[in-house]
Amino acid sequence: MADLHINLAGIKSPNPFWLASAPPTNSGYQVQRAFEAGWGGAVWKTLGEPILNVSSRFAAVSYNGQRVAGFNNIELITDRPLEVNLQEIYETKKKFPNHAIIASLMVEPKQEKWHEIVKRVEDVGVDGLELNFGCPHGMAERGMGSASGQVPELVEKQTYWVKEAARTPVIVKLTPNITDITVTAEAATRGGADAVSMINTINSLAGVDLDSWNTVPHVAGKGAHGGYCGPAVKPIALNMVAECARNPLVNVPISGIGGISNWQDAAEFILMGATGVQVCTAAMHHGFSIVEDMIDGLNNYLDDKGLASVMDLVGRSVQRYSNWGDLDLNYKIVAEINNDVCINCNKCHIACEDTSHQCIDLYTEDGRPMLKVREEDCVGCNLCSIVCPVDGAISMVERPSTIPPMTWNERQTLISSLSK
């Protein structure tokens, strides 16, 4: 069995699976049940001045029968007084001293406000702090959450203020509602952040009811944008984690968040540079017990890979993530169709003919319909294998290139040297 313990910027937990700051970490009752179920850490639902919520807060996007492909919420931070949360954090930490409890914090962008809440929260024994610069709805209208998280100067300054008062590690949670997340990640690093976490939710409207014309969700006939998360956002989150992981100016550990639903998702985030992961939507969909499969699956995977510790997995794919201009223009793959497995649905032919490069031919052999790829015209786009409903019917196979590797950047350098 591999060692699943992690150390994220000095915050230790028995495994890399933390519950993200969200409804599942609203109370001591929930967090204690989560720890009993096996979660290694929890980021407490964001503390700040208690807010007022509306009724009708969540909505989900289902796609072709998959429930909760995406999840939208307009719930705000905690609506409970700080003292109540602090008492429950203290009790939870006392019961689970080896689990990580991180307090998510959000206050107005004022130095004295940050100093006050940091001191009060650290007094009850949290293992770290997470600054919520990401919530896109409600609090942003009041200058907090993503409103301050979208301004690099405010990220840096507020992080600095927190670090002035903090004795525990400070994680800065970043908003994805920005063109380039590395800019705010760099700002957090300059401000002294011990780690960054990403992503918070993405501005969203889950839908419009075609009968009533109300938004989904609606509050007495009115809607407002919410925050989108769940499996649909995973590729966006994974890219943002990877972009930060390969940025030398973001030289702090990363806590990965965004659509992580199983051990495979977690392993992908860890490979792309996350030291640990945070989960919300999957727990809301299936309950705390999903962590059992996550632990078992990651353990088996590490054993299969011959790794003694999950920390040995961190960032192993980062060097494989590059700029488009550094990819080999002469690398060649083509589609190969196995007609023994093919069910002749012709989806590959239709997709290729209508929307790609028209290189899959239909023909008949001994009265049997067949499909064949004209390799010379195939550009290796993968579309046919993506739309194919049968595993193993279409493979993308490498073909040796007749010319040596060359990237776009190398090509441009070569051409510009000619004109000198």
Add this chain to the structure above:
Amino acid sequence: MSEFQQSMEEIQKIDQYLDKGYKINDVYENLSGMFVEFAQQEEVAVLQILTADARKYFAAKLQEQTSLQ
């Protein structure tokens, strides 16, 4: 004519110039593709390359020429 055939013809033309002793002298690219100037002593010829595969091939040939210089 398929794009593959078109690219093979363009590649063949590149090879023909190089086999005749022409050197790649200049190149410029615009909305119409790539224009390559081949030169041999006083003779200059310009070849327009339209296809992506031929433009990749050209870059490989330019690399060969540069590494021999």
